[in-house]
Amino acid sequence: MSRRPRHPWLRPAANIGLIAVLLIALSFLPPDNSLAEVQENGVLKLCVPESYPPLVQADEDSPGFDVELAGLIAQEIGVRLVVNVMPSIGRDFNPRNWRLTRGQCNIIAGGVADTVQTQGFLQTLPTLAETGWVGISLDGSLPARGSSWAVWPGTSGLDRLALSRWLRENDVKARLVSSPTELRALLDRGEIDGAITERFAASATGIDNGKYQVFWLPPESFERFRMALGLWKGDQTLYRAVRAALKKLDYKVKNIGSEYGLVYNFRVTSEQLAAKNFTCGLALTT
Amino acid sequence: MANIVSVENVRASYGGTVALDGVSLEIEEGSSFALLGPNGAGKTTLMNILCTLRAPQDGRVLVAGHDVVRAPRLARRSIGVVFQTSSLDDRLTARENLNFHGLVHGLAPKRRRFHIERVLELVGLQDWQDEIVRTFSGGMRRRLEIARALMHEPRILFLDEPTVGLDAQTRQQIWEYLDQLRTERKITILTTTHYIEEVEDADVVCIIDRGKIIAQGSPEALKAEHGRRWVQADVTHAEARKAILAQFPEARPLGARSIVAPAESIEADYLQTEPFKDKLTEIRYREPTLESVFLSLTGRDLRDRTDGEREAQMAEGRRGGRR
């Protein structure tokens, strides 16, 4: 008696299943041919500045974390890495004037911070390096009220407005300098109580690590950003290939990272910072 | 016995046209009540008021003891309705249509299943239960609609022209179901129709015309009271028509071609003589039926007026079925 009406539902269910399979299958279509081009030419082009230690270094044995990373990625994709050193990178505040084109670069690295501003132009793949504003001083303490500090903002696109606001609020006399060399000179001459700059810019100053302590500015006032590899927007297939390679290479990448002194655990460090009222020193090179 | 439906002095109009003009009637529980009248008489309007789709402008209507204006939802619990045009969802299967009805009437799953089987068996559609209604014939649809109206065990069944557009055999079959129901379940049935032969078995026939009830009673009582034997003569010749009408004061024109007169007032033999002899196409006697009751009361024929409209309705039904 109780015949269950089965077949009226069977077909719609099959239809929906079919649609789902079709859509999922379609989602595997390549949306562009950026990866295909790279594979066809057999070359992955990486654009980097002249120097951005330790991410990019003018040293053949240790060319920098980003360059080695790109090498591994190229290997993974099965092509050769070509590093295009672009001295124009960082010369100007406006990246448009760096004149990096899609023809020259598949990936831009060495000083690309994963900020919203960068994402306006590039798709980013964060690496394990992290950047933010750091302070440099003899005793590793935060600027005292009324003290005088040198500031070199660097080029990686951190929020300068937030920094100047913070300096004003804390009643710190800021002295804007135009190069890392000038910053170091001021420090060494003792004309200032300390210096504030971007993390990797600090390592570019070449200051004496035994003498000075480098530390993050308070994390509740300043966001920190991961450094990233930048790919052109819309180069989806290449982006996916690089992302997949990074995931696969995770272990190797960490090893290289620790060689360049990037894999200290900054989480622990920030906890330590919190415990010591943000004044704990932080070694940037080993 | 108690009255299950009570209508008091109901008025309704569409725009400026009066559809119901002070209608009052009572229906006894368990009886079969037929509303007879030509299309446009106000039958469907009255039906819509009874099943709470429309509020009367004046008057009071009680269905199963509930005022249809003040407590329409209570009234709806006691009624099952079969509308003049199909109200099935023809993209669903028969069973899904019934299940839907059970759900909106709040039946529990077990009762729903039980009643679906019961009514499907009643109308003999078990083998078709999983078919999409779009593939059904007019008769099957009607049977399914009747089955659906009975699913929640209503006390009253309203049927608006239940057999319109169906062939004689299907009509017969549907009336068999309905009679069976009345005897088995003591259900009250209110039908509207313009098929005279379908109301002969009703307990009470109510004749409605132009928004007014003009006669009410058992078919026998109505025939006894208003039924007369009529002579109908079909005359094509206009002169002859005039002559006959002039000669017999009780004769009256019927439609464009006929003349009717009470049998006792006219000598049929006389019409067969000169000067009428060749002008008449047909002469016949009409025995006292409910149809002649209608004729006596209104001077119009029930059937002539409705045939054309019925065809229009059938066409509409077909159109509806195609979607």
Added chain:
Amino acid sequence: MNEAIGAVRGVYGVWLREITRATRDRGQMIGGVSRPIIWLLILGVGLNPYFRGEVYGQVAYVVPYTYLQFLFPAVIVLNIMYTSIQFAVSMIWDREFGFLREVLVSPMPRSLILLGKVLGGATVATTHGGLVLLLARFADVTLSFGEMAAALGFMFLLAFGLTSFGIILAARVRSFEGFGVFSNTLILPLYFASSSIFPLDPSLTRTQAVTSYPEWLVFLTRANPMTYAVDALRGILIDFNQFPTVLGPAIVLGMAVIFFVIALIDFNRT
């Protein structure tokens, strides 16, 4: 108590019927699948090179996502808009072919009948919107389960409001054919003027002011409630809001409530 169970059954019944009908309506299903394919796969890929920039720092619109990611939430909204507003056809169907009377003579209160219908239409529309999510991989939109649930919840709310809107239209349109033309002339302008396929509003990002559009077009975009629906869905799916985060959900919730109330007033009048 019994009353409440009965009411739930009734709403379920009306809902179930809409779902059943939708699964048998092949045309609607094909529309639900072909729209995202056309918009995302063809339009999205086709316009991609024009939005990507050839020189670092030089793109026409500066937003922190790719064009496909930007388009993706809008295509979901489009699919929901079509299915929801076209739902009105079901309402006209019921009215024209008499099925409505069957429901109206049942003991269900009208508000619950309408609720069941709107829930049914919204479920179908949400499903059609959800189908687009299957293409997330293509657009490089990564979704966690939480985001997926939030997106579906938001889509349902939007579909509820738009379905009610469709029913309001249905009460004012007589024929099926008329409605087809009507809905197309309504849906597409609403869609195009919602910052959906081009970022029409300079407030999208600060740098976006570079590409500025005439004031009247910006005004249209700002006045269009769909702009805020698209924006809220972008917030959920690609973490980007051009307006305050609460604004989108608030407007969509407001739409759902107001349109349902108007639809109910209409429905009580029939």
